[in-house]
Amino acid sequence: MKREQIKHSIVRGLKEQGLKLTPQRSAVVEILTRDKSHPSALTIFRAARETRPSISLSTVYATLALLKKHRLIRELEFEGMDNRYDMDTDNHFNLICLQCGRIEDYINPAPVLPEVVEKQTGFRIHDVRLEFYGVCSTCAP
Amino acid sequence: MKREQIKHSIVRGLKEQGLKLTPQRSAVVEILTRDKSHPSALTIFRAARETRPSISLSTVYATLALLKKHRLIRELEFEGMDNRYDMDTDNHFNLICLQCGRIEDYINPAPVLPEVVEKQTGFRIHDVRLEFYGVCSTCAP
DNA sequence: CCCTCAAGCAGGAACCATTCCTGTTTGAGG
DNA sequence: CCTCAAACAGGAATGGTTCCTGCTTGAGGG
Incomplete structure (x- = not known):
């Protein structure tokens, strides 16, 4: 699946659940689809600041929790490092x-x-x- | 491998590395070999208190870190719960x-x-x- | 248009398993 | 019995994540 397709499927997923696609959420989704390295919340936060300097870390966490709850992304908990987030929900x-x-x-x-x-x-x-x-x-x- | 054998192999492992088998360490090892449910540090601490009321949580953590360092036990980090500890170092x-x-x-x-x-x-x-x-x-x- | 009001947000405090720090105890080797 | 480093107990510090509070935003109704 290509980047734009994945992004679209998440955006669609949000709308289907009656959730708003705010600029903050859009920024988080944008970074998740662009960054293939399974970024951490802090990494996403820092990247999001570049296009949206007022975004807060809490909002990033809230957005990630929301996407996770609706099974649009996957939270990965690795040993000795921050949690990482992944679009790919396949088992690999x-x-x-x-x-x-x-x-x-x-x-x-x-x-x-x-x-x-x-x-x-x-x-x-x-x-x-x-x-x-x-x-x-x-x-x- | 039976309980007593596992316990023996850990005790031997400690001695081979020049480490002391103190009463505190003995208590932790005892619980690890007795409790097959992959206990957490807190669970081990509480169980150890029963036979050795003065043991501290720091000592339990220190002992687990020591055993882990010498690859005598395995630390398992699960999502949304405390770390758990396991004698079985096989890949299962x-x-x-x-x-x-x-x-x-x-x-x-x-x-x-x-x-x-x-x-x-x-x-x-x-x-x-x-x-x-x-x-x-x-x-x- | 403007009002309303719930959803969303920013900032910071709180949480809590784990690690780190400090002064005390223990026990093996002299 | 002495010495000294290793081990220990207790408590403070850490840091990623969650929770809380008051402010902002924007869609829907009048």
């Missing part, structure tokens, strides 16, 4: 570099299907987290 | 019940091997986290 692996903080995606060729686990364990699964922590090829060549 | 899935907080283990029949991912991506992997969030069979029958 995240590769987290402990040195530079970069987060890459990795498509699992043989995925573990939640349906199978549900059947085997009786758990009703809502969310999946698949993460590898290590050092990326740039930091440790 | 965790099933987390969002309702009662219970954490079960799930052995993946077709594991994703870190070595394969390393070869494909150039990442040097140190740690793996595989988690399913949902509702357990007891909470949603």
Whole structure:
């Protein structure tokens, strides 16, 4: 899915739920679709300040909470760092570099299907987290 | 591996690194091997108080940090709850019940091997986290 | 047009698991 | 028994996130 499409689907998602697309929210969504590096709330806040200097950190948090609540974005909680936010709600692996903080995606060729686990364990699964922590090829060549 | 064996391997691990097995540390290790529910620092602290009323929360945290540093236990950071601690350093899935907080283990029949991912991506992997969030069979029958 | 009023916002205080700091205790090796 | 570094208890500090308060905005009705 392309950037503009993703942005559109979020904006549409907001409207469908009867929520307003304020300039502040628009700025947050804009940054989320532009920045592919799974930015943190603070990173989003700082970027949003450039186009909208009066925006507050609380508003960024509120907007992210709103989008998360309506399942338009995903909140990722990594070890030893701030929460990060992601448009991609698909279940894929995240590769987290402990040195530079970069987060890459990795498509699992043989995925573990939640349906199978549900059947085997009786758990009703809502969310999946698949993460590898290590050092990326740039930091440790 | 049985409880006593695990406890022994941790005690041995401590001694091999030249670390003292103080009564406080012994209490923490005892609880970790007894409580299979991946307890939090506070849970361990409260349990330790029963046999050793003078132990402080800082000491529990310090002991857990020490064991983690020497890779004798694993620190698990879950979404929306306190960190939990686990003796089992193997790579297995965790099933987390969002309702009662219970954490079960799930052995993946077709594991994703870190070595394969390393070869494909150039990442040097140190740690793996595989988690399913949902509702357990007891909470949603 | 203007009014109303709820939703949204900015700024800052509060929260709380975890870490850090300080002075005291402990116990192993001399 | 002495010494001294490691370990400890208690409490203060930290910092990302959430909560609170009073102000702003803009859509809908008159």
